[in-house]
Amino acid sequence: MPLIQRNIEIDSEVWAKLKQEAIAKNRNVRDLAGEILADYAIESDKTKGQRNVKAIIIAAGMSSRLAELTDDKPKCMLEIKGKTILQRQIEAFNQCGIDEIIVIRGYKKEVINYTGVKYIYNQNYRRNNILESLMYAENDMDGEFIATYSDILFKTSVVRALLESKADISIVTDIAWKSHYKKRFQHPIEEAEKVIVSNNRVVEIGKATNPNEAYGEFIGLAKFTNPGAEILKTNYKRVVAEFGKTQFHTAPSVEQAYLTDMFQELIDKGYTISNVDIKGQWMELDTVEDINTARKVWD
Numbered sequence: 001m002p003l004i005q006r007n008i009e010i011d012s013e014v015w016a017k018l019k020q021e022a023i024a025k026n027r028n029v030r031d032l033a034g035e036i037l038a039d040y041a042i043e044s045d046k047t048k049g050q051r052n053v054k055a056i057i058i059a060a061g062m063s064s065r066l067a068e069l070t071d072d073k074p075k076c077m078l079e080i081k082g083k084t085i086l087q088r089q090i091e092a093f094n095q096c097g098i099d100e101i102i103v104i105r106g107y108k109k110e111v112i113n114y115t116g117v118k119y120i121y122n123q124n125y126r127r128n129n130i131l132e133s134l135m136y137a138e139n140d141m142d143g144e145f146i147a148t149y150s151d152i153l154f155k156t157s158v159v160r161a162l163l164e165s166k167a168d169i170s171i172v173t174d175i176a177w178k179s180h181y182k183k184r185f186q187h188p189i190e191e192a193e194k195v196i197v198s199n200n201r202v203v204e205i206g207k208a209t210n211p212n213e214a215y216g217e218f219i220g221l222a223k224f225t226n227p228g229a230e231i232l233k234t235n236y237k238r239v240v241a242e243f244g245k246t247q248f249h250t251a252p253s254v255e256q257a258y259l260t261d262m263f264q265e266l267i268d269k270g271y272t273i274s275n276v277d278i279k280g281q282w283m284e285l286d287t288v289e290d291i292n293t294a295r296k297v298w299d
Helices: 012-024 029-051 085-095 130-135 156-164 177-183 226-243 259-268 288-297
Strands: 054-059 100-105 118-121 145-149 152-154 169-174 194-198 201-206 216-224 274-278 282-284
Touching (some): 012 029, 054 130, 085 152, 085 156, 130 226, 130 259, 152 156, 152 216, 156 216, 156 274, 169 194, 169 226, 201 259, 201 274, 216 226, 216 259, 216 282, 226 259, 282 288
Parallel strands (some): 054 100, 054 145, 169 274
Antiparallel strands (some): 145 216, 169 216, 194 201, 194 216
């Protein structure tokens, strides 16, 4: 009983039928079996989509560090080896069975015009930050969803690892993060959204976290189950009412808050945020240096 990729065992009867089909088609039996199993793998990945997981891409902001490259387009529409950052994100989600994509647009919104995508307009993009921008999609948070920054590249393996998490709120954490900053001079390590973990849960997150104490870096990908989405929505309404335009964690107001400010608020209120650990397999594209590097090394 031969073993064909992914260590799947094929019984003798099935193998005999494959041989007959290969002869009829003048094909190599192992090549034919490999194609069938590849189709099986794709369908297996798509079954994850039956969970109705959505992806919400936060793409409304302007980029001060990439001004010369983004005069006529949002950062997510910059090309890396023939494909835009946003296109690469959408493809990664699709390959993991996530077909319902929501993009929150703002700056140069007309440039983002892919078909098969739902768009939401953040008209306050000049003044607000990532948290408020994400919450423009509140009405679509009616089940499990992944939220992502629009200026990162990530492999499908990262999305699959996140989908495997059963926690209500999960964040992807790169535990090999410091190596990225050895040749990254325009984006200092102090600006990384660093994570401290204790007993398999996040206890501190944000740029202000001491790099020497950090367990890893939050890459900008997070998943919320249906209960997790309700936790986010309920607490967002609470902090808007409670903090208003006053200081909210590291931000001058909720309007100006990062997603990490909201995570820290949830942690402080006793909610569990779980870390999904990776080593590399992603890139942040925040500076001209980052873009040039990605155009050289990203597959």
